[in-house]
Amino acid sequence: MSKIRHELTVDLGDRSYPIIIGQGMLGSYDLSPYVAGSQVMIVTNETVAPLYLEQAVSCFPGKTVDSVVLPDGERYKDWETLNLIFDALLEKRHTRKTTLVALGGGVVGDMTGFAASCYQRGVPFIQIPTTLLSQVDSSVGGKTGINHPLGKNMIGAFHQPEAVLIDTDSLLTLPSREVSAGLAEVIKYGLIRDTEFLGWLEESVDDLVARKPGALAEAIFRSCLCKAEVVALDEREGGIRAILNLGHTFGHAIETFAGYGNWLHGEAVGAGMVMAADLSVREGMIAAEKLQQVRVLIGRAGLPEAPPIGMGADDFLNLMAVDKKNVDGRLRLVLLKSLGNAIVTDKADPENLDKTLTSFCRLQ
Amino acid sequence: MSKIRHELTVDLGDRSYPIIIGQGMLGSYDLSPYVAGSQVMIVTNETVAPLYLEQAVSCFPGKTVDSVVLPDGERYKDWETLNLIFDALLEKRHTRKTTLVALGGGVVGDMTGFAASCYQRGVPFIQIPTTLLSQVDSSVGGKTGINHPLGKNMIGAFHQPEAVLIDTDSLLTLPSREVSAGLAEVIKYGLIRDTEFLGWLEESVDDLVARKPGALAEAIFRSCLCKAEVVALDEREGGIRAILNLGHTFGHAIETFAGYGNWLHGEAVGAGMVMAADLSVREGMIAAEKLQQVRVLIGRAGLPEAPPIGMGADDFLNLMAVDKKNVDGRLRLVLLKSLGNAIVTDKADPENLDKTLTSFCRLQ
Structure with a gap:
């Protein structure tokens, strides 16, 4: 071989x-x-x-x-x-x-x-x-x-x-929880910019979780290619590069709330991407079944689909306010115009954001 | 006015x-x-x-x-x-x-x-x-x-x-010791690259110590111009910019030995420049009376002309070995080819360096 x-x-x-x-x-x-x-x-x-x-x-x-x-x-x-x-x-x-x-x-x-x-x-x-x-x-x-x-x-x-x-x-010595956390970012590349790769991931996610070497090498290569394209367009993160933060504003809040290290970065981003997809539905950008499609893929990758129990909407709002993706105090979020096409916006309706947060937060 | x-x-x-x-x-x-x-x-x-x-x-x-x-x-x-x-x-x-x-x-x-x-x-x-x-x-x-x-x-x-x-x-609220420390760097610009400025400094050093505003503004302007020229030629310090370190390899050793803050940076550089001039004489680059000319100017600026009592040649050698001006373990020094023309060299004779260190070090 x-x-x-x-x-x-x-x-x-x-x-x-x-x-x-x-x-x-x-x-x-x-x-x-x-x-x-x-x-x-x-x-x-x-x-x-x-x-x-x-x-x-x-x-x-x-x-x-x-x-x-x-x-x-x-x-x-x-x-x-x-x-x-x-x-x-x-x-x-x-x-x-x-x-x-x-x-x-x-x-x-x-x-x-x-x-x-x-x-x-x-x-x-x-x-x-x-x-x-x-x-x-x-x-x-x-x-x-x-x-x-x-x-x-x-x-x-x-x-x-x-x-x-x-x-x-x-990767053969890596705990499976960390393989899943890595898959969160892999899935992200499909969601933000590459519908075809997203389709491949829906077919291959079980092989990836099972760590088949060919599938892993392909996923790593395509992920690096996707990120390299975006970074080459925007090295210092002034514009398009911000789409790489899909799920990260929610995710960073989750990581901070949970205490560094209790949730893996990829786990927080996994849940964060589901939340971003939910808000995209509420903003009228994608259909409700697309949210379901994202949620299923995240779940098959072994990732959490919601923030930790006990984390409230206010916790999110407070923690997201200091996130460095904000410009001049406005909350900037990455949302999905379609699966395979992310945009950056600071115009999300605060009421929709509240609804997303409330629907995901389970206080006990 | x-x-x-x-x-x-x-x-x-x-x-x-x-x-x-x-x-x-x-x-x-x-x-x-x-x-x-x-x-x-x-x-x-x-x-x-x-x-x-x-x-x-x-x-x-x-x-x-x-x-x-x-x-x-x-x-x-x-x-x-x-x-x-x-x-x-x-x-x-x-x-x-x-x-x-x-x-x-x-x-x-x-x-x-x-x-x-x-x-x-x-x-x-x-x-x-x-x-x-x-x-x-x-x-x-x-x-x-x-x-x-x-x-x-x-x-x-x-x-x-x-x-x-x-x-x-x-500068009117600055302690005189700090005015002198600043003059060390001003004198450095004359020594490394500007014979005419050096002449002006020998005429104006008393006005500078007395903080006459016109003299100060002129000295600051010409110093910034000189440094700006050198930096524009070599922003990341790969080449000519290193001449700005005249007196600094000895000076950093003095500062570290004395304990940060006990000797002002400029005071250490003042003594360091006299040592560099001394080594330049021993290397046959400048005449002995030029060393005297440097020493007199440094003294008139209110600066020390020698390292602290108790600092030995071995202290210098140990402390200079970790100085970041070294490349691949060789000691790089800035020496004077003439007053107004500095060069960077890693070829100084170690015996001459020893003689310079020994002649300046007073153990008690």
């Missing part, structure tokens, strides 16, 4: 970079051409290190490779943990010619990218995402950052990697 | 910005054209706030202006203090369309610029530097950052302001 392998380029002018997707890449693929200097610092966490750190080190032949192992979890996506990366870099005397490598999920990727963006005012980094969510989401876009007690990802930078290496084998 | 006023543009393509230098600007100059949104957050410190905060607020007619007052001092240039800015922004619900304003010296400028570079992944900022050092140094270049226990300015970003407003009147 031949190895499945895809490659694409994220086209950002002089900051363009490749995404290499395949089976068995970790430990065999040579990433040293993407390292300008002689020093490499691999940043990973205590869950991923025993599984893949050794293989990752061997991707950098001829380089001096150090590593730093962070605690695992969204709740550690803070300054204190970020500082462990700076401590390691300075203790090992890494110069401004060093290259950082993120080996792990979205938290490791966001923190490593942010550390790279501000260590000595900016050094290069490479991503080796090992969760489905990070493979289809943070591989493309250059968003990096940490959380603040008053909001998620409030402190960060745009910083593009030199290359992204995705090994589908790394 | 007509008001002294200069204006120049730092030419960085679509990130170009003006520097406006004059008397009585604070409280009268309208900066609101440089604010895209409706929110402004002025960041200042407890020393500057009682003197100039009210006047600064009135530079933004028609805007919603909040402020945050930080503790004063280089020792607060850390994450904890930086976080006070994020706390204020989030508590007051500043969106990604907010504009930050740095009102104060270099520490306030560096921290505010860094906060702006990473709040919600980047918002604009304006500088109102109130110390001579920050007026002639951090006004130009876009360097922002904070310190790490293992090194100065190790965490930061390049982030250009929308505009810089310099009021020479703000």
Whole structure:
């Protein structure tokens, strides 16, 4: 059986970079051409290190490779943990010619990218995402950052990697809950921009949940392609890129309410997309059966279809008010004009929003 | 008597910005054209706030202006203090369309610029530097950052302001030690690139120490012009910009050894420039009497001509090894080919360096 392998380029002018997707890449693929200097610092966490750190080190032949192992979890996506990366870099005397490598999920990727963006005012980094969510989401876009007690990802930078290496084998050790969370973002790409991909997902969702390698590689490739297209059109998120936030305004509120790490990001986005579809129905944009179609697909992917019990409409309104997608105090939301076509609007009727929130919130 | 006023543009393509230098600007100059949104957050410190905060607020007619007052001092240039800015922004619900304003010296400028570079992944900022050092140094270049226990300015970003407003009147409340510290950087511009300016400085240094407004405005204008030229040639510090670090490799070692805040940055740079001139003599680049000329000018500016007593050659070597000006482990230094012409080299003879260090270090 031949190895499945895809490659694409994220086209950002002089900051363009490749995404290499395949089976068995970790430990065999040579990433040293993407390292300008002689020093490499691999940043990973205590869950991923025993599984893949050794293989990752061997991707950098001829380089001096150090590593730093962070605690695992969204709740550690803070300054204190970020500082462990700076401590390691300075203790090992890494110069401004060093290259950082993120080996792990979205938290490791966001923190490593942010550390790279501000260590000595900016050094290069490479991503080796090992969760489905990070493979289809943070591989493309250059968003990096940490959380603040008053909001998620409030402190960060745009910083593009030199290359992204995705090994589908790394998904075999992933908890199924995290596979589902990754599928939320995969489904999102179908919903916002690609009706044909959405159809393929409705056919293939069971294969994806069962982690069939061919289906996974295809889903990752098409998701990265979709996101790369959108990001190339709008690198700094002034316009169309905002459609990538489908379900995220509701989702971030859910994550904050639940406490970081209790709901996975993808789970919150899954429920958030159902809520966005519901509001789209109330706004007269899509038919009620389309909402049902979204809800069923989200459910088949193993994702929650509603926010946590106990979260009220007021909780949403308060938490969404500080969300960074707002401009000059108006609530901006991504809604569905049809399945496969999302738009950004700050004109949703507040009464419809209330109805959506009320219909989804179960206080006990 | 007509008001002294200069204006120049730092030419960085679509990130170009003006520097406006004059008397009585604070409280009268309208900066609101440089604010895209409706929110402004002025960041200042407890020393500057009682003197100039009210006047600064009135530079933004028609805007919603909040402020945050930080503790004063280089020792607060850390994450904890930086976080006070994020706390204020989030508590007051500043969106990604907010504009930050740095009102104060270099520490306030560096921290505010860094906060702006990473709040919600980047918002604009304006500088109102109130110390001579920050007026002639951090006004130009876009360097922002904070310190790490293992090194100065190790965490930061390049982030250009929308505009810089310099009021020479703000120097009237500055301690004389800080005027001298600012003159170290002014003298540096003469030494690295402008023989004619250096001559003017030798004539005018007493007027500058005496804070004659015309002399100060001229020195600030010419310093900013010189730095703007160098930075425009090399925004990301790959090449010629490194000459701006004359005296800084020795100077950073002195600051770290003395403990942040005990020696002012400019004082350390003053002594560092004398050391660099000394090494330039030993390397056969300039004559011994040129060293004397530098030493005399530094002394007349009220600056120390040698490192602190108790600092040894080994202290220098250890502290300079982690300096970020090093590439792949080699020590890079800025030396003087002549007075008015600096070069960057990693080829200084280690024995000459030892002789310079030994001749300046007084262990008791």
